[in-house]
Amino acid sequence: MTKPVHMAAELLYAEVCHLPLQQRGQANRVYRGLREAIISGAxxxxxxxxxxxxxxxxxxxxxxxxxxxxxxxxxxxxxxxxMRVAGMVLVQGPTHDGS
Structure with a gap:
């Protein structure tokens, strides 16, 4: 089982300040969903x-x-x-606490 990454599951203000308020909530929802999927190994x-x-x-x-x-x-x-194709990132997975 993967150890949890010890950080708050919320985006920093600097990461969402350019978005309207409603979209800030959506960004946090996407962030939390992806974060959990990466940490869990999904x-x-x-x-x-x-x-x-x-x-x-x-x-x-x-x-x-x-x-x-x-x-x-x-x-x-x-x-x-x-990369040649813009708009991509590579998943690294949890690395904190030796996991």
């Missing part, structure tokens, strides 16, 4: 997350997905990579 390390697919799946816009992924990158759960 989304394993090495998977490429595509902004457009995530936006479609969560029924939100790309700016909301971007804010959520910024929070996950801050925690080290995803890593942005320079």
């Amino acid at each position: 989304i394993p390390p090495g998977v490429r997350l595509v902004y457009g697919d995530l936006a479609s799946g969560y029924k939100v816009g790309r700016p909301i997905v971007s804010a959520a992924l910024n929070g996950l990158a801050r925690e080290g759960l995803v890593r942005r990579e320079l």
Whole structure:
């Protein structure tokens, strides 16, 4: 079983301040959903997350997905990579506490 990552499951103000209030809540919902899926292993390390697919799946816009992924990158759960296809991140998985 994966050890939990010890961080608050909420985006920082700087990650959502550019979004309208309603979209800030949506960004936190997407962030928490993706965070839990990564920590639980439902989304394993090495998977490429595509902004457009995530936006479609969560029924939100790309700016909301971007804010959520910024929070996950801050925690080290995803890593942005320079790729030919823009709008993708690579899942790293939990790394805190030796997991």
